[in-house]
Amino acid sequence: MSNKLNLTLKVWRQESSDSHGDFVDYSMEGVNPHMSFLELLDVLNERLITEGMDPIAFEHDCREGICGSCAMSINGEAHGPVKSTTACQLHMFHFNDGDTITVEPWRAKSFPVIKDLAVDRSAFDRIIQSGGYVSVNTGSAPDGNAIPIDKETATMAFDAAACIGCGACVSSCKNSSASLFVSAKISQFSKLPQGQPEQKQRVLSMVAQMDKEGFGHCTNTGACEATCPKDISMDNISTMNKEYLKAILS
Numbered sequence: 001m002s003n004k005l006n007l008t009l010k011v012w013r014q015e016s017s018d019s020h021g022d023f024v025d026y027s028m029e030g031v032n033p034h035m036s037f038l039e040l041l042d043v044l045n046e047r048l049i050t051e052g053m054d055p056i057a058f059e060h061d062c063r064e065g066i067c068g069s070c071a072m073s074i075n076g077e078a079h080g081p082v083k084s085t086t087a088c089q090l091h092m093f094h095f096n097d098g099d100t101i102t103v104e105p106w107r108a109k110s111f112p113v114i115k116d117l118a119v120d121r122s123a124f125d126r127i128i129q130s131g132g133y134v135s136v137n138t139g140s141a142p143d144g145n146a147i148p149i150d151k152e153t154a155t156m157a158f159d160a161a162a163c164i165g166c167g168a169c170v171s172s173c174k175n176s177s178a179s180l181f182v183s184a185k186i187s188q189f190s191k192l193p194q195g196q197p198e199q200k201q202r203v204l205s206m207v208a209q210m211d212k213e214g215f216g217h218c219t220n221t222g223a224c225e226a227t228c229p230k231d232i233s234m235d236n237i238s239t240m241n242k243e244y245l246k247a248i249l250s
Contacts, residue, residue, distance in 0.1 A: 003033055004029075004030045004031060004032065004033070005028075005030075005031040005032075005033055005092060005095065005096075005097045005099075006027075006028070006029045006030070006031070006097055006098060007027075007028045007031055007092075007095065007097075007098070007099050007100070007101060008025055008026070008027055008028070008099070008100040008101070009025070009026045009028055009040075009044065009100075009101055009103060010023045010024070010025055010026075010100060010101065010102040010103065011023065011024055011026060011044075011056055011103045011104075011116070011117070012103065012104040012105060012116060012117060013056070013116055014105075014113050014115060014116055015115060016113075016114070016115060017112045017113050017114060017120075021113065023102070023104075026044055028040065028043070028044065031043075031092055032092065033091070033092045033093035033095075034091060034092070034093065035091070035092055036063070036088055036089065036090060036091055036092075037074065037080065037087050037088070037090040037091070037092065038058070038060055038063060038070060038087060038088045040092060041056060041058055041103075044056065056116050056117060057114070057115040057116040057117060057118045058070070058072060058116065058117040058118055059071060059117075059118050060088060062088075063088040063089075064088070064089070065085070065086040065088060065089040065164075065229065066164060067164065068086070068164035068165045068166030068167070069088075069166075070086055070087040070088040070166070071087075071105070071106050071111075071117075071119060071121065071166050071167050071168070071171070072087050072103055072104065072105060072106070072117045073103070073104050073105070073106065073107070073171060074087060074090070074101060074102070074103055075101060075102050076102065077172075077227065078106075078168035078169075078171045078172045078227040078229075079166070079168055079227070079229050080094070081094060082094055083226075084228075084229055084230070084231055085229055086164075086166065086229045103117060104117070105117045105118065105119045106119045106121075106167050106168075106170065106171040107171060107176075108167070108170045108171060108176040108215075109176060109214055110123045110170065110176060110178070110213050110214045110215050111123070111167060111170065111171075119167075121165070121167050123178075123213040123214075123215070124165050124167065124178070124181060126209055126213065127178070127181075127182055127185070127206055127209045127210055127213065128165075128185060128206075130205040130206050130208070130209035131185065131186075131189075131198075131202045131205060131206045132198055132201065132202060132205065133198070134189060134194055134195055134197075134198065135194075135197045135198065136194055147193050147194070149192065149193070153191050153192070154192075156187065156191050156235075157187065157188050157189075157191035157192050158188075159232070159233065160183075160184045160185075160187035160188040160191070160232065160236050161184075161188040162184075162230045162231075162232065163180075163181060163184035163185065163188075163228075163230060163232050164229070164230055165181060166229065167181070168224075168227050168228055168229060169181055169223075169224035169225075169227070169228055169232075170215065170224075171227075172223040172224060172226070172227040173216065173218075173221070173223050173224050174219075174221065174223070175216030175217055175218070175219060176215055176216045177215055177216045177217060177218045177219075177224070178210050178213070178215040179210075179215075179217075179218035179224070179237050179240065180218075180224040180225065180228065180232055180234065180236065180237060182206055182207065182210050182240065183236035183237045183239060183240035184232050184236050185206065186202065186203050186206060186236070186239065186240045186243060187236040187239045187240065189202065190202075190203070190239065190243055191239075199243065199247075200243075200246070200247040200250060201247075203240065203243040203244050203247050204244070204247050204248070207240070207244055218237060220234070220237075222234060
């Protein structure tokens, strides 16, 4: 008995941010269950190109779950139904023969659709840029033990730094809040001695830029943490709020 899958893909097609979009159905037969979801889209695009049709636009880079480019919702869930997994690392054996799979871009005003499944996430870049720099001496790398850091603090900073900026938190939040992303970037520096000199200005600037970009406010529903492919904790949002209050009151 063949273990190949026969699937129906309902893919959001939209020519540009100014045009009207809609779902288009594609029949996929004989799908290898061991291919990734992006490889499935590759196979579909090869077929569309061969048939003289416009291929589906979607972002990808590393395809190793690191870059955060594969920003898409699969069956209504950011990156798909498997927890702690990016779309590029989602394999087709998680689906059943005969399934209909719906694929669409992030749905957030601050992430306008560029084309099809590709959205403009440059708002995240501008938030990072607003945070400025970290005052460290140039030259050769310092010894790893030159600045003593306790294990708990180092672990919290490392966990926050694991954020890949994919935007799943924004897509899954009912308010399209970017608080989990921004708080992770603030926490990874504020937890460490190297981030202390610019600590106050960093949190003020990044929160102000987040608001300027049009992201909504956090209401602590937890959808962001639940759908984050890197399991970024909402504890970082508490850290951001504390750092922000200290900065404006000092």
